[in-house]
Amino acid sequence: xxxxxxxxxxxxxxxxxxxxxxxxxxxxxxxxxxxxxxxxxxxxxxxxxxxxxxxxxxxxxxxxxxxxxxxxxxxxxxxxxxxxxxxxxxxxxxxxxxxxxxxxxxxxxx
Amino acid sequence: xxxxxxxxxxxxxxxxxxxxxxxxxxxxxxxxxxxxxxxxxxxxxxxxxxxxxxxxxxxxxxxxxxxxxxxxxxxxxxxxxxxxxxxxxxxxxxxxxxxxxxxxxxxxxxx
Numbered sequence: 001x002x003x004x005x006x007x008x009x010x011x012x013x014x015x016x017x018x019x020x021x022x023x024x025x026x027x028x029x030x031x032x033x034x035x036x037x038x039x040x041x042x043x044x045x046x047x048x049x050x051x052x053x054x055x056x057x058x059x060x061x062x063x064x065x066x067x068x069x070x071x072x073x074x075x076x077x078x079x080x081x082x083x084x085x086x087x088x089x090x091x092x093x094x095x096x097x098x099x100x101x102x103x104x105x106x107x108x109x110x
Numbered sequence: 111x112x113x114x115x116x117x118x119x120x121x122x123x124x125x126x127x128x129x130x131x132x133x134x135x136x137x138x139x140x141x142x143x144x145x146x147x148x149x150x151x152x153x154x155x156x157x158x159x160x161x162x163x164x165x166x167x168x169x170x171x172x173x174x175x176x177x178x179x180x181x182x183x184x185x186x187x188x189x190x191x192x193x194x195x196x197x198x199x200x201x202x203x204x205x206x207x208x209x210x211x212x213x214x215x216x217x218x219x220x221x
Contacts, residue, residue: 009150031206031207033206033208033209035211037151040213041213042114042196042210042211042212042213042214043196043209043211044211045201045205045208045210048205048206048208049206050206056205056206058205058208088151090151090153092209094207097140097141097158097200098158099143099155099158099209100155101145101152101153101154101155103151103152103153104151104152104153106151
């Protein structure tokens with residue numbers, strides 16, 4: 001079945017370490033998105049990509065980086081510059097008007 | 111930016127009750143999405159609607175384009191309906207049509 005795979009589901013890292021969250025889709029969707037969710041807050045856009053080798057900053061891109069070398073993959077790196085990295089991270093993709101969501105990665109930085 | 115407001119923020123109901131969750135947005139849209147988020151975080155798309163009403167099982171979603179308002183109804187609620195329900199609308203091409211999400215309505219249905 002087609003879908004989005006995010007891994008891992010839970011991730012723990014020490015403060016000051018970079019960490020990369022994986023997002024893979026086999027839906028042949030052109031657009032992909034990364035969102036962050038904090039308790040009591042709506043999902044906020046970090047980065048998005050509409051085609052391979054192109055991506056744009058969202059509302060809260062500081063401290064994050066992405067790449068889009070393949071249509072299927074849109075990894076997100078949480079760098080040590082991100083002041084409050086502990087959060088739930090959601091990957092999504094879109095084709096036409098249809099959106100698909102991953103199951104998310106809960107990152108805890110200690 | 112298309113602001114999305116949901117109400118109520120939290121809702122507790124007894125099993126069997128009829129539930130309504132509301133969503134308002136500020137800018138005209140092509141379609142509105144209702145999503146469900148269970149504990150643990152995974153998000154499931156419930157409805158995408160651009161006009162009128164859609165029904166799936168015990169869930170009904172309605173939208174009034176003129177009033178920029180949508181409602182999600184759950185009939186004969188059940189404890190397994192306990193989840194966070196989120197309304198989302200697409201941003202414009204300047205944001206790659208990313209979805210802008212409401213803060214969600216946390217629903218608890220008790221036996």
